[in-house]
Amino acid sequence: MSDPIAEAIARLRARQGPQGDAAVSPHAEPSVQAVRMAEALLFAAAEPLDAETLAARLPAGTDIPATIARLQEKYAEAGVRISEVGGRWRFETAPDLAYLLAEIREEPKKLSQAALETLSIIAYHQPVTRAEIEEIRGVAVSKGTIDLLFELKWIRLRGRRRSPGRPVTFGTTDAFLEYFGLAAITDLPGLGDLKAAGLLSSRLPANFDIPDPARIGDDEDPFDDEDSAHFHLDFLEGAEEEREE
Amino acid sequence: MSDPIAEAIARLRARQGPQGDAAVSPHAEPSVQAVRMAEALLFAAAEPLDAETLAARLPAGTDIPATIARLQEKYAEAGVRISEVGGRWRFETAPDLAYLLAEIREEPKKLSQAALETLSIIAYHQPVTRAEIEEIRGVAVSKGTIDLLFELKWIRLRGRRRSPGRPVTFGTTDAFLEYFGLAAITDLPGLGDLKAAGLLSSRLPANFDIPDPARIGDDEDPFDDEDSAHFHLDFLEGAEEEREE
């Protein structure tokens, strides 16, 4: 990427610049403050800055190439450096340290609304079957959403409902609690809390209620860990069937 | 604005850290390369980095606090500096150069008096319940206020108070610390003074065993203590019922 020779030449030229131009230009050596200012501007800028932009911000009469040269000198041995791209300057990581960044550039992903809704319904209504989730949401739950929540280890299979077809039920995991900073599932805010926080309208119908997530489903046969492994396959098949019904 | 004394102490502490621990810790002085690496990582970071992240990327056995202290020293006079927010570190521009960056400067939206008071109460009293906020302010908390603070991502639900009614509690977030440039919640302005003055109890101190005017529902005679206790229970039962509706 970088060309050390070109760099050295650039640095030399930058350093020589003010000397060479000394007779023509009335510029003084850049002040410490001017260098600090250029440093802050280049740091905070969202894109590389050109000489005009810098000149407009630095004290009048500041020698921009000399200021840049100063900064380049200052950062010559540092973990970052000032590089020139298309006549403009920017900070960048020293090339020998680029490997440090390679594996860790990751934008935080946004969880889809469908995933958030599904997850929240599982949290509040657990143990809950897929059909029940769909009834609450009013739309089908895609397999991708459930898969993602499993992948994130936020939901688990809890057991099978003792009802026709014995559908599997979902619940949340300890990882879910940890991620969302809950000490226990019973810490989820209740109806009154949601109203108080302005999340729910205070004029909801009287029969509106929120289940207590702490309740133990006594109409289901819980999985133990071993079952869970077995049933995972069942579940996937079952889920397919359920959707096709 | 900035507190040079606190800063100086922090810097000193960071610098003394490795020396004081020298007997215990096998850490060597951070190598030049380790300092460069930390510099590159912090420069490239999209968010403040914690010690754990730095330790994972720097050569094994690097003394992270000492490395940070080295960098802080290096940048002490520069146009950018390293600051600690919420127990993590970030590069930021020197505050005296804020005027230079006027174009990207965001005038913070002025919080309403109610929101500001509520935020302050949550910050100083956390974990704090809604009832406690209302007791301190002497008025009901409007829905919009809590909602706004949530949207700003400055407050979060912390859990539930282990007390009758199990009310949810609020606290501040890392984003709050980052926005206000606080290294830790213990760095809140004047925290020590307020503590010493006993002003950080959300309930009245035990020796103030009095009826509370804000708690009186209608035009009625002040409670004596016994009534007060009853009223309190009534209130909690009421809250229970509401939740169960």
Place this chain on the structure above:
Amino acid sequence: MSDLFEEDVRFEAASDAEETGSALILDIEGWEGPLHLLLHLARKNKVDLAKISILALAEQYLVFIEQAREKRLDIAAEYLVMAAWLAYLKSRLLLPKPRPESDEPEPEMMAAALAFRLMRLDAMRAGGEALYERQLLKRDVFERGAPEGVRSIRAPQYEASLFDLLKAYAGTREKFAFSTYEPEKPKVYSLEVARARLSLLAKRLTGWERLDSLLPGDDELGPDAPPPASLMASSLLAALEITKDGEAALRQEAVYGPIWMRGQEGRS
């Protein structure tokens, strides 16, 4: 009408306002609650909140509320509750020292507690302001403009907070709650319909007919038929009305006996 009295009051208020137009303007809305008003009054005295005379403060508060009431400003109940409490506290504080035996707390204690609450509210206010005195991100200090994306290893992979989760849940449930909740409309046989129908019938009646035999049947009303009680009630009222208008005649021979109706034109 009979609300002369009320008009009188309004009139008085209007003239009052004219006469005392230059008097102290009271803006009760300027304070969020009695505690905020008290704090404002205390602040105006420019004294140390810890040393403030609660007696003097109570006095000022009561004067303020009194003035506000004279101006007939709407005063929220909570302000009046505080006024009542302060009046009570004031009287307790003014009582001579050896007080009658009582379970009630010492007034000095109550005063100290109020002073404490004022100090605490003041401190929280100051705390909030002090936060904005700090070096704020994007106002006083700036992060790297073009970060290269390094993140904390413990940084969450997804931008989802508990609040987002709760919002999603509340949104889903609310949407559903409102979309399915429709209060059932009470089924009522309307008076207008009954009247139009009976007045038409009355013209054709040649002799006395029992009113209940004239009620509309299920075939006429369809599946959404109102309950018989409503049919009877509306029809009876309609029958009375058309009788009053001279379109029909009604008669009942005994208490709870059947009601008979005949058209006026049918009389011979």
